[in-house]
Amino acid sequence: MxxxxxxxxxxxxxxxxxxAARRLGHTVSLIHVPNKEFWVTKPDSMSYDFIFQRCVxxxxxxxxxxxxxxxxxxxVNSLNVIRDCEDxxxxxxxxxxxxxxxxxxxxxxxxxxxxxxxxxLGYPVVVKPIYGSxxxxxxxxxxxxxxxxxxxxxxNMQSPYIKIxxxxxxxxxxxxxxxxYYVWGDVPVxxxxxxxxxxxxxxxxxxxxxxxITDELREIVIKSGxxxxxxxxxxxxxxxxxxxxxxxxxxAIVEFRNTVRATGYxxxxxxxxxxxxVMRR
Amino acid sequence: xxELSCPVCGGTMAxxxxxxxxxxxxxxxxxxxxELIVDDSGSMSLKMAEEVAExxxx
Numbered sequence: 001m002x003x004x005x006x007x008x009x010x011x012x013x014x015x016x017x018x019x020a021a022r023r024l025g026h027t028v029s030l031i032h033v034p035n036k037e038f039w040v041t042k043p044d045s046m047s048y049d050f051i052f053q054r055c056v057x058x059x060x061x062x063x064x065x066x067x068x069x070x071x072x073x074x075x076v077n078s079l080n081v082i083r084d085c086e087d088x089x090x091x092x093x094x095x096x097x098x099x100x101x102x103x104x105x106x107x108x109x110x111x112x113x114x115x116x117x118x119x120x121l122g123y124p125v126v127v128k129p130i131y132g133s134x135x136x137x138x139x140x141x142x143x144x145x146x147x148x149x150x151x152x153x154x155x156n157m158q159s160p161y162i163k164i165x166x167x168x169x170x171x172x173x174x175x176x177x178x179x180x181y182y183v184w185g186d187v188p189v190x191x192x193x194x195x196x197x198x199x200x201x202x203x204x205x206x207x208x209x210x211x212x213i214t215d216e217l218r219e220i221v222i223k224s225g226x227x228x229x230x231x232x233x234x235x236x237x238x239x240x241x242x243x244x245x246x247x248x249x250x251x252a253i254v255e256f257r258n259t260v261r262a263t264g265y266x267x268x269x270x271x272x273x274x275x276x277x278v279m280r281r
Numbered sequence: 282x283x284e285l286s287c288p289v290c291g292g293t294m295a296x297x298x299x300x301x302x303x304x305x306x307x308x309x310x311x312x313x314x315x316e317l318i319v320d321d322s323g324s325m326s327l328k329m330a331e332e333v334a335e336x337x338x339x
Contacts, residue, residue, distance in 0.1 A: 007303060008303055009303050009304075009305060009316075010300075010301035010302065010303040010304040010305075010317075011305075014301070014303075015301065018301075030301065030302070032301075032302040032303050032319070034303070035302065035318070035319075035320075056337045056338070057334060057336050057337055058336040058337070058338065059336050131336070132335070132338065133337065133338020133339050134337075134338050134339070136335075136338075159335075234339060251338075251339035252339075253339055254339055255339050
């Protein structure tokens with residue numbers, strides 16, 4: 001197949017996908033998004049069978065995907081999947097509606113309703129921006145006084161989305177969370193992200209270790225992936241003290257360098273093989 | 282390996298033949314984070330890498 005690889009930074013993941021696709025006999029065209037012009041009103045003569053969207057910048061990913069889809073080229077992941085996964089509120093709403101266990105979550109737009117919701121959630125609570133990644137701007141409030149300080153800071157920030165107070169009951173994890181990969185209905189590999197920090201993101205120093213894919217994990221990951229529209233996803237889960245697995249976030253432009261290092265699993269090869277299989281249907 | 286000029290310190294830096302546009306390198310001499318630029322003719326150069334932005338992530 002003729003595969004496009006749209007990206008802005010060439011990281012481990014982009015090089016791994018490039019090498020895997022070439023090894024499997026496909027032609028890969030690199031689309032370095034920041035250096036290209038994209039015409040919206042004139043149909044382009046793009047001839048890709050599909051494009052992997054790999055921009056680290058969300059807005060570059062969404063904008064270039066709009067143009068690719070305008071030219072009737074399938075993009076992995078699609079515009080809707082990328083957009084829905086970026087929005088934590090929308091992700092939680094989709095998961096909850098699909099019957100997937102998520103942390104108790106409320107949203108409020110001003111201080112008083114945020115404090116009222118947090119009293120009902122019970123402290124500690126976690127306040128997240130609805131957009132963002134790598135654990136940025138996520139804060140934990142052990143009590144109401146701290147939450148008031150956090151909300152005051154947020155109310156004095158310029159971005160309107162920061163004033164959307166997405167509040168979750170804090171889940172007391174066992175020093176780790178789980179990152180599992182959903183690849184077109186399959187769950188090929190998962191890791192624990194082990195950390196002394198309550199934020200276990202590997203971007204913040206969490207250490208990757210292989211995790212078993214239990215029947216329960218597989219079922220939840222598949223249900224979550226389907227709720228967000230499928231494709232290739234990174235699904236983050238927390239083990240709650242009452243023994244349930246709660247889905248915290250879904251990532252649509254997944255990083256997997258640490259997963260490959262910890263498990264030796266050829267995830268790039270799996271992503272290419274499964275995507276080609278789906279595109280040939 | 283192509284020898285390119287560092288836009289920060291003016292020193293030279295060797296870049297692998299198979300490096301991709303958008304690949305990041307740290308210049309050993311000055312510590313600058315640099316991004317490889319490849320123009321339409323295939324000519325390579327280095328520029329300072331972008332700072333991590335608010336919309337970067339997974």
